[in-house]
Amino acid sequence: MRPRARGATTVIAAATLLGAGCGDSDGAPVEATVIGVVIAVDGTLAGVESFVLRLENGSDLTLVPAEGLLFDGTAPLTHLRDHLVSGNPVEATYTTSPEGPPVVKAIGDTGGTHDD
Amino acid sequence: MTTRASAAALLAALALVATACGSGEGSTTFPPESFAIPANADIGVGRSRLLVGIGDPTGRRLGSPENEVVIAVAPADRPDAVQTVPGIFTWIVVDAFGLYRAEFDFDAPGVWQVVVIPEAGDSLPPAAFNVFADTFAPAVGEPAPAPQTPTLDDFSFEEITTDPDPDATFYELSLDQAIGNGRKTVVVFATPAFCVSAACGPLLEIVKEVAPQHPDVDFVHIEVYTNLTDVDFAPIPKNLAPAVLADWWNLPSEPWVFVIDETGIVQARFEGVMAAEELTAEL
Numbered sequence: 001m002r003p004r005a006r007g008a009t010t011v012i013a014a015a016t017l018l019g020a021g022c023g024d025s026d027g028a029p030v031e032a033t034v035i036g037v038v039i040a041v042d043g044t045l046a047g048v049e050s051f052v053l054r055l056e057n058g059s060d061l062t063l064v065p066a067e068g069l070l071f072d073g074t075a076p077l078t079h080l081r082d083h084l085v086s087g088n089p090v091e092a093t094y095t096t097s098p099e100g101p102p103v104v105k106a107i108g109d110t111g112g113t114h115d116d
Numbered sequence: 117m118t119t120r121a122s123a124a125a126l127l128a129a130l131a132l133v134a135t136a137c138g139s140g141e142g143s144t145t146f147p148p149e150s151f152a153i154p155a156n157a158d159i160g161v162g163r164s165r166l167l168v169g170i171g172d173p174t175g176r177r178l179g180s181p182e183n184e185v186v187i188a189v190a191p192a193d194r195p196d197a198v199q200t201v202p203g204i205f206t207w208i209v210v211d212a213f214g215l216y217r218a219e220f221d222f223d224a225p226g227v228w229q230v231v232v233i234p235e236a237g238d239s240l241p242p243a244a245f246n247v248f249a250d251t252f253a254p255a256v257g258e259p260a261p262a263p264q265t266p267t268l269d270d271f272s273f274e275e276i277t278t279d280p281d282p283d284a285t286f287y288e289l290s291l292d293q294a295i296g297n298g299r300k301t302v303v304v305f306a307t308p309a310f311c312v313s314a315a316c317g318p319l320l321e322i323v324k325e326v327a328p329q330h331p332d333v334d335f336v337h338i339e340v341y342t343n344l345t346d347v348d349f350a351p352i353p354k355n356l357a358p359a360v361l362a363d364w365w366n367l368p369s370e371p372w373v374f375v376i377d378e379t380g381i382v383q384a385r386f387e388g389v390m391a392a393e394e395l396t397a398e399l
Contacts, residue, residue, distance in 0.1 A: 037175050039153050039243075044252065044368045045340065045360055046353045056173045058149065075310060076351045081369050082311060085155055085169060085388060086213055087177035 032102075033093045034061060035110050038083040048077040050101060053092065062101045063094055072108035080107075123242040125195035126229050130188050130239060145237030146170060146178055152232045152243040155215055156387055157369040160251035161222055167215045167388060168203065168230055170240070177213035181205045185232050187218045192227040192244065203232070206391045208318060215389055225249040252368040256385060260303075260376040261364040262295040265338055265357075277339045278309030283324050286337040291359065294334040296380030300399060302326075302333055305360060306371035307340035310351040319371045322392050330399045340370050375399070 036053030039060065043049040050064045071079040083090055091110045094102040155167040168187060170178040179185070187203040190196070203216035222228065229242040254260060266276040268287045276287060286304070294301045306320045320337060327335045342357040343349050360367045375384040375398040384398045 037171055037173060039151075039171075041157070044366075045356055045370060054151065054171075054173060058173060070352075074350075076353075078369065079311075081157065081388075084153065085208060085215065087153075087169065087171045087175045089175040 029098075030096045031093065032096070033091060035089050035091050036061065037087060037089050038080050041078075041080045041084055043077070045076075045078055048080060051077075051080050053090070063092060063104045064101045065104045065107070069104060069107065077107075122192040122195055123229060126188075126190050126192075126198070126231060126242050127239065129190065129196050129198050130200075130231055130233065145234050146183075146232075146240060147172060148238075149173055150178060150240055152230055152240045154230055154243055154245035156245065158252045158387060159222060159245070159247050160255050161225055161247060161249060162255065163219060163221050164247075165217055165219050165386070166230065166245075167217050168232060168243075169213075169215050170232060179205055179214060179216060181207075183234070185216060185234050187216060188231045188233060189220050189222075189228055191224055192229050195229070200233075204391075206389055208389050217389075222247045252366050253372065253385065254365065254374070254382045256382050258382050260291075260295050260301070260374065260380050260382050261359075262292040262380065263359045263364045265291045265336070265359050266342075275345050277337060278307055278341075278344065279320060279337065279339075280308065282337070283327065283335075285327070286324070286335050289334055289336055291336060291338070294336050295376055296378075297334070298378050300333045300378055300383070301336060301376040302395070302399070303336045303338060303374050303376065304371065305338050305340060305365065305367055305373075307351070310341065311371070319373060319386075319388075319390055322390060323373060323395065326392055326395050326399075329396070333399055340367075 034055055036055040038051060039054045040052040041048055048065055050062055053061045055061055065077055069077060071077055089110045090107055092104050093106040094104045096102050150170055150172050153169040153171055155169050185203045186200050188198050188200045190198045199220050201218040201220060203218050205214055205216050207214040225247050227244050228247050229244050231242050232240040267290050268284060273282050291303065302323060304320055304323050308320060323335065338357060338359050340357055340360055341351055341355045343355045349355060359365055373386040373390055374382055377383045386394060
């Protein structure tokens with residue numbers, strides 16, 4: 001058995017901005033959908049812990065996936081690494097959280113046009 | 117040093133390099149909104165290959181073999197310790213998209229920054245990436261894990277690979293039979309069926325094309341998932357093949373190619389993309 005010195009997840013090194021904010025004026029969670037290019041993925045084959053999208057306005061958004069989330073409802077989230085390599089944009093629907101990064105509840109290939 | 121200050125310091129340190137490298141006589145330049153994307157999941161201290169994509173906010177992937185660049189890296193806390201290397205472009209999908217690759221000596225763990233310097237025009241903004249004290253997957257020089265893995269002796273093609281056109285020789289040996297048997301081993305971790313984009317499919321095909329030229333080397337394909345023929349199979353963590361998990365190869369991503377020497381030591385590792393000549397150079 002290979003000794004494993006590093007069990008903790010990595011920290012995404014990108015200088016990201018939590019561009020979504022933390023909710024509406026009352027602090028209630030807000031749902032939003034964005035389109036962006038994957039520029040960083042943090043996790044292993046067993047699961048993605050977080051990832052970063054560069055949005056069309058040039059800002060970066062760090063997101064964490066909801067438990068059990070699949071890409072387009074069928075593929076493992078490690079597919080995000082394919083998008084990091086290919087550059088194909090993704091569309092993510094997330095809910096803001098006052099306690100951390102926004103949580104993604106749906107993610108998949110883009111389809112049609114969107115206004116962010 | 118803050119991230120912004122570090123990035124500014126790196127660009128300042130590269131100003132002379134850019135002047136020398138970007139003489140204005142070349143034609144490579146990228147649109148103003150372009151940015152670099154470090155594409156590795158697992159770089160450790162030591163000499164390692166860095167993969168860098170060039171993109172824009174719309175998702176276009178830029179670059180080609182004709183678009184020559186120099187790639188510069190430095191630790192975020194030591195922006196003056198710059199290394200610069202010409203980038204070699206590798207197609208992932210020919211004439212569609214690819215990545216630049218370059219080898220560097222990463223002498224310390226932590227946050228590093230990469231700058232892509234085109235032949236003409238401005239350097240791209242620095243992009244950050246991690247260098248780990250210990251890699252997820254086995255590093256060059258480490259013993260290769262040797263789990264028992266499924267072969268055609270006991271399983272059908274459908275049970276052990278999602279390659280629609282498998283090379284039977286890749287499923288003759290278990291890893292524990294191949295590693296340390298006195299022959300070099302090339303092991304490919306890939307899941308052709310569940311790598312939806314074209315980004316990783318070519319890697320296994322490249323290895324299959326190289327294999328016949330090296331009859332003295334054992335080639336093994338390890339499918340990333342197991343239980344493939346179960347009626348309720350899904351590409352989810354519970355169906356990850358034991359060989360890719362923490363007890364054995366501990367892969368952070370896929371696909372991967374490892375070259376293991378005759379004594380069972382990792383000789384080379386290729387994450388994500390690989391040109392045929394990179395593999396043949398190790399054999």
